[in-house]
Amino acid sequence: MSNELTFLVAFATVFGASEAIKHIQSDARRKEHRSRKNNLIVRCLKSCQYSSILEGRRVVLSGDKLYIDTGTHWAGEFGHPFAGYYLAYPDSSASGLVSTICDEPPIMNWIYVDRWSYELKFGNRTWADDNFPIPWDCSRQDRRLTFGGWEGFLAVKEGDFWSLYFDVDEDHLKSKLPEGTPVLEIELIRVEMRITKPKPPPPEDKPEDKEKATENAKESSDAKDRAEGAADANAANGASDGNGADVANGDAAGEAATNGGANGHSGPDKADGSTYPKGAYATPPEEPLESPAVD
Template sequence: MVLGIITSIAACPAIIGTTEAIRQGQRQNAREQHRGRKANLLVSCSDPSRKARDINGGTVVLRNNKLYVTTVSPRGRAAKERRDCEDEKDPGRLNERGHLFAGYFFGYPDSKWGRRGDGLVSTISDDPPQLNWIYVDKDTYEVKYGLRVEAEGNLVGPWNCTPIDKRLTLEGWEGFTVVEEEEDVWALYFDKDDDGLEEKVEPNRRIMEVELIRKEMRIGKEEVDMAEQEEELRNGTDEAKNNKRGRKHK
């Protein structure tokens, strides 16, 4: 009896340590669950210029293989209405419409980033649901989206977010900027060299720093159908499938 009590007392620290480790693991899993949930990207811009009001509170959208920021001010909406009228005459004109960013963190194949982060994916269409990688063009520093074959060789991660405000980071810091490509059309860039995109954009282009904040989306039934897309994206079979679809339509 005494031996049993002594054995139990001796085992207590190990039991307590194991229990605490399990609890820490559960808390860690709870904290990390958000990484796999689809989220929109909201834009915060504190630049002192009046132009900042046009995009502060806007959202990130995908179109023409690049990421853009929508405008929110009345002046921006008026500009959009003017462009919409012009679009009727020229359907190919660049405008604010696009697919709303709906992305999440996802392990990039063969990456060795560990806790520094993961790859980043977003839907590019809802019906049928399709995923693409988000990456930064190694030559232009534009933030783009594409298949794995298009993303490879460019800056594909590690993507992460701050623990409290859920602001998006790349390579451990926030270097996101927007460039006004034409009136009230803002393309998203990553200032990798931290020099204001000195050799990447024309000197007369307006550039502003922005913060990208993840806002989780409502979880719907369609989330269950994304597993197959994720596997295709990881293995690179998405390209073959898209090519096959293209041949069928010809």
């Protein structure tokens, strides 16, 4: 009996440890895929006259809104392709969604739903806080984008463009758009970004190049010392003349500095040491997020 009990206890211990390891590995994979940049691709739920135009198209950022790139202008790109991932929203336990808004430098902005128009937009945290910035997530199997725990994304035709909305009131935006506006239900698929060729590392400095650079720096320093010595000698000779020209020049320079510089222009000490023309530097506005490195 004691042997059977010992076996059951040992089996339960091993099984529990195995399940704990699986849970840790699953959680690590979940966090890894959520932190990787993805593009967004449109999938239409119903077939209609516009579905062939929108099906498989990517989402782009332009102005302050999210659009569907229908590719109608072949000669140039429209907007910046969505390249984003989930990120914990400040002062909240929910996940926000960020995307690059340009490549150089790779600045990130928050994606949010406008509280008045229900449009999908992007901006810094100040703009996001005033609207609906959370919670963003994805479906378990296909990892489709969700907001508020469900999928209510709509494509709306605005002139020659298709913009993205979220059906907050579940009425196909009847209270927000003019009657007759084309509105299509869509899904937003997160897809892995295209892998590009990595940039080559910078060339390493050869030993002989380092020695040559050191010699050039030494020669430059010696030339500077010789020039300063010659200038000191000339100054000494001028002072020995006794005509007082240098003293007069020094007094004039000091008076100009006291009166705000030559011709009345202010010097570098204006506005408490700032050279900013309108006074001291103001506190800069909140900057967007910087894109972290992605493996």
